[in-house]
Amino acid sequence: MNPQPPEGFDYFELFGLEPAYDIDEGVLHGKYLLLARSVHPDVVGKASDEMRRRSLSLSSQLNRAYDTLRDPVARAAYLLAQVAGPAAAGDRAVPGEVLDEVMMLREEIEEAQAARDTAALEALRRKITARRQSALEMIAGLSRSLAEDNSETQKDLRKQLNAIKYWSNLLDQLPPGGDV
């Protein structure tokens, strides 16, 4: 998910967290519930249109902030945007080998679907899940060493964030897996 420029408030600050890739999920969740309780339209009520508008606005901002920090990929992208600026999001570079492999896998998926080969589809699912996993591990590592002056790290992180989207999209096309 491409985070849009922060809407005037810092997501980490909102939840009382240090801006870093590793966060305490429990603290994040607890703070979210607390804040949700104060701004949700059901609680604020329909006293006036203005109140409702504000409540909707605050709730959507809160939800966006929470969803961003909760998902490791979105969190990494957010950290990157803070350090490298919003322009970085426009960089669509992807590691070359990733594109090649994605195209190949796409063909294999289509063949397996046409042939209704569930075993092949399951094997593909495992393979792509593993690829996604590695991308995620790289994202984690790069995010941890992210610094304002290290443009190499920033570029690499950008590439991996772009790449993981392809893996996720491929997985979306496959039937959901058994519980492995």
Added chain:
Amino acid sequence: MTSGTDIIIGIDLGTTNSLAAFCDESGPRIIRDESGDGCLRSVLAFSRDGRVTIGAEAKTHAVENPTSTVFSIKRLMGRGYEELAASGELSHLPYAVVKRATDTRHRDVAAVEISGKLMTPPELSGIILRKLSQLAADHLGREVTKAVITVPAYFDDAQRQATRDAGRIAGLDVVRIINEPTAAALAYGLGIRAPARGQAAGALQLNLAGDRRSVDEANPADTPRARPAEGESLIAVYDLGGGTFDVSILRLAEGIFEVQSTHGNTHLGGDDFDREIIELVQHEVREEFGVEINTPAARQALRILAENVKIRLSTEEAAPIEIELDQERRYTRTIERSEFETLISPWLDMTIESCRRALNDARATPGMIDQVILVGGSTRIPLVRRRIEELFGRRCYTALNPDEVVALGAAVQAAILSGTRRDALLLDVIPLSLGIETMGGAVGKLIMRNTRIPCRATERFSTFVDGQANVKINVLQGERELARDCRSLGEFELRGIPPMPAGIPKILVEFLIDENGILNVSAKEERSGKQAGIQIIPAHGLTADEVKRMELESYEHAREDMTAQRLIGLRNQIAFDTNKAEQMLAQAGEELSAPERSAIVSAMGELRALAETSEDADSLHNALNRFDARTLRLAEMAITRTLRETDGTGRAARTFAITFLPMNRRVEVDPRDLPYGHRGLPGSILDIALKHGIDLTHACGGVGACATCHVIVHQGQSACNKLTEGEADQLDSAYGPTPHSRLACRCVPDGTQDLLVEIPEWNRNLALSKEPQT
């Protein structure tokens, strides 16, 4: 905050059944009618003169008037004619669905055609909602104008709007639309027990700690799906109703119900299982006899039969089918449960796949689920439970009544919104991705599925032509890549753009999904700062003006229908009260003077005559009140006499009466003469009827093994023994059961009240044909 005196009720508007519920200090409870029934069958029967009957009585008309009996209207909500026709949905419906003529090419509104009149699905659902709110108003003794209405979690924007429109047409302010699985989770999480009929919902305790499970190998580097902390639990709600299926994964903590993900199918439900049986029968009849079962009447009858077979197969291993094709030919078949299971397996496979997708999206494995809650009548099918248990590796939670839990949850949410409860909050998600059509017919996704709501996305647009004043956007919902594979919510036209060269205006459009899961769009031209007007032409829904007009019309109709119902009720009451007065005269009349007696007799005659000729409910009501006032003294005397005549066994020796309709034959029974020794339980209605020459059909000999002695006890049901499971089962397969139905051979009056018993049409032929005997 809404004012404290505003009542908000919760409504489950279901494909097969609808219910209303209300929550007060003692907790939520289903709103029931006088006979204790809370479920209103979602069936509408239209008579030729435009009157409409709703509920179980409507169902009895289904076979006689197949083209004017509407059921499962929920399956048509928010959908256009073209897509319905293409999906094959319409070929299963005996009533006619057409495309309503609309003003623009882009609109495609489906409507049901009854006797030349067109009614859209929201209007039809509105009739059901109006009846429910009237029931609630009667029960609560106050006007009801606000409601929380539930929808399947997987309903898209158009379907939600249609539901809200239906509410408006019914004169209800729909303060919130909530998802059915979330409502069920609310009922579960607050420890609300919804037990079998007759009992009140249990007291509330917070019930948030589920079983603790050991952590499965969730991938450590992937989202650390934190194990629920102390007092937290992860639950799955599997909701399989008549027409829709949803599965939701929720996290419960500190009274907050957070939906993690949801998946489903808005066209998968018990109706499809019925259709498997229907198609099997149609196929075999075609093969064996070369006969096509395709008249509307035959299809309605077959549908009712299939539904009964399906229900039977939940408790029995086999169910018989018998159809008389004509004078000579008969189709008989026994369907085994295993056969039925094979037929419905592909449908269940789809639901299990939905469960897996929801788990994936929630980044959970089946083993992490602490509790699986079942919602919807179809979850009573044994195979459904087995498949769910296989997937989650644990037994399902079945303490909640799957038919009532959603309405109860809705009532709790209503209480939260009206400020009378503060202990829970629902945080839901949008079930389907939202996007707009881009160049080349692709979809640019703006909001991903399972994003928590309220949520918002913005997008910028500009113009193509110098001075262009309007920009059109096609908004879509769905997961596919191409616009044509997604559902169009409608055309949004941004208007009033100040004249500028092409490409210069910067129109910022905000797409906001509110807490109901409904889309709100607003736009601003950034250079001028002007708010752009938005005209929304819904693809399959009604415009605001149309809804307003329909609301007024429906109010008028409701008044007419209410009058018709009132007339029927009043006429029955008059028959009852005059008969009772006759009896009391016989019993205690000698204590009155002769002029008093004849005054009562002539009043009786007048009232009866009025009941036959008058169509004015108000004047009948007044006449009845006057008559009752006049006979009050007589009634008092009769009671005093009764008390004096207690026969020492503690049981009143007074006689009681049963009035049999439609012959209007009043039979007096002295309890000391019972039992008469005819068929049926001793002292049962059948025993009494046979004694007095009313020959009620009783094919099984009166042992309660069939439904042919089915009668409708309009008055006095509370003075009879209670229904047993077995009797209820028989009645389920009877022809058109109503909430007042009983088997005459099983129903034993205790003599403390008079009864008004109707012999339904299909039993009358035999009952009327014989002469009275002793």
